[in-house]
Amino acid sequence: MTNEEMNAKKQKLASKGRYDINDLLMIMKLLRAPGGCPWDRIQTHKSIRNDMLEEAYEAADAIDSDDPVHLREELGDVLLQVVFHAAISEDEDGFCFDDVVSDICAKLVLRHPHVFGEIKVDGVENVLTNWDAIKQQSHGNETLFEALDDVSRTLPSLMRAAKLSRKSEKAGELVEIPGLDRYDDIPEDELEYEIGEDLFSAAAAARRRGIEPEQALYSACERFIKAKKPE
Structure with missing residues (x-):
């Protein structure tokens, strides 16, 4: 991305009133790009490890408080951590955010054969039993x-x-x-x-x-x- 392209994206993002996941991914890319934020650029998986834990606990606290406004904010902070770790990995030629999304989608489809396949279930307990059995199969005979x-x-x-x-x-x-x-x-x-x-x-x-x-x-x-x- 050229400097002109980055500046154009920054201006567009700064003028928006509502954002989507693609905007968040672009913001993270700009933060970690040359000329971006010095702090964001030097972070590693380990350096922000505790941030992930802290944000998860704060989201749990918002759930316990039954505060939807607070929960909305804290879920955003948790999502930021996911995007951050994916960006760090992508910069190291590892997995990217799309890989994370693809993996969890594949897992959900695999572990819900009663929705995406022909398996019939009789209640929640049956669903949980199937989930554990499929999980066991995917991990091998551990x-x-x-x-x-x-x-x-x-x-x-x-x-x-x-x-x-x-x-x-x-x-x-x-x-x-x-x-x-x-x-x-x-x-x-x-x-x-x-x-x-x-x-x-x-x-x-x-x-x-x-x-x-x-x-x-x-x-x-x-x-x-x-x-x-x-x-």
Whole structure:
């Protein structure tokens, strides 16, 4: 793109009142082009890694607040991170934004054969069962250990623990966890409260003894995975 072409695009973008995804892609291209923004030009996947996490949490906060105006803004910030990472990759002769879009479209079509194919389903549970089966096929015949080991270690440890136990339970291999049965007799409408209190107490007890609760649970997750490793 010549300087004249870039200047023309800048002027056109600056005068618009409403934008679309193509405009966002062009803005990012101009920001990272020679003569663009010095900060944007030097960013890498790793340098903006935490920005992706922060924007995702802020979007989640907007959802929890039931604030559509805030959510609209935060979803834009999340989308910016996707476009940013795609632009960085494209500049390094890697994948581009269209590749990201194509991959997720292909995945959605593949995992919804009841919509895009001839498969018949009977309710949500059937859909989820099919989804897991197709996902398993696409990953090959991975063992439970491999499936657990693939769960992102960057997840908050509490979220990761729930995901690990869910995957194990689906495989029929949830190991015996001490104290788990004590929640069986708690009424449904009191269960969230009781579990929340226990989690808070555990975090407070850890702090009191100089233990980082996030790290303690991270280590427990690692032990859980290791217990599933084939001999």
